[in-house]
Amino acid sequence: CNALGLSGADGNAVTARRRNPHPVDYGFVGDIERVDSELLRRLLEGGITPVFSAIMHDGKGTLLNCNADSVASAVALGAAQIAPTDLVFCFEKAGVLRDPEDDTTLIREITAATYAPLKEDGTVNKGMIPKIENALKAIEKGVRSVTIKHSDNLLNDTGTVIRNS
Numbered sequence: 001c002n003a004l005g006l007s008g009a010d011g012n013a014v015t016a017r018r019r020n021p022h023p024v025d026y027g028f029v030g031d032i033e034r035v036d037s038e039l040l041r042r043l044l045e046g047g048i049t050p051v052f053s054a055i056m057h058d059g060k061g062t063l064l065n066c067n068a069d070s071v072a073s074a075v076a077l078g079a080a081q082i083a084p085t086d087l088v089f090c091f092e093k094a095g096v097l098r099d100p101e102d103d104t105t106l107i108r109e110i111t112a113a114t115y116a117p118l119k120e121d122g123t124v125n126k127g128m129i130p131k132i133e134n135a136l137k138a139i140e141k142g143v144r145s146v147t148i149k150h151s152d153n154l155l156n157d158t159g160t161v162i163r164n165s
Contacts, residue, residue: 018058147160
């Protein structure tokens with residue numbers, strides 16, 4: 001595809017605010033505030049696929065590092081304002097696994113109701129927590145579907161599908 005690499009500062013595409021320094025000062029870490037859906041529309045209509053880094057800005061000249069999963073979710077939500085949007089989180093595993101060392105333990109579907117016990121019993125932990133929480137928020141706010149999978153499986157239906165209910 002005709003891809004274009006962007007930061008949030010490019011074209012004022014995505015703004016963020018610096019994370020509150022209390023109780024922990026994370027430095028120049030930001031949380032997304034706004035995505036310019038109109039800019040996304042113009043790029044997509046022009047045949048350009050925007051590819052965003054995790055660097056956003058605060059609108060005052062300060063660059064902020066944001067969680068990549070949060071960026072993907074925010075951009076998907078911005079795109080969902082203009083067209084049906086599906087979000088795919090790609091990472092090194094086949095999807096969410098009951099046993100991270102065994103790809104045959106793929107959990108095919110997670111809903112808001114099934115997520116809580118998976119988090120509580122430790123099946124879902126570490127970096128998978130923000131992926132699933134961002135996925136659930138995206139679905140709740142208008143993204144059509146969210147799948148977590150290995151990039152080798154991008155064009156097939158393998159992975160964990162996140163649903164609202």
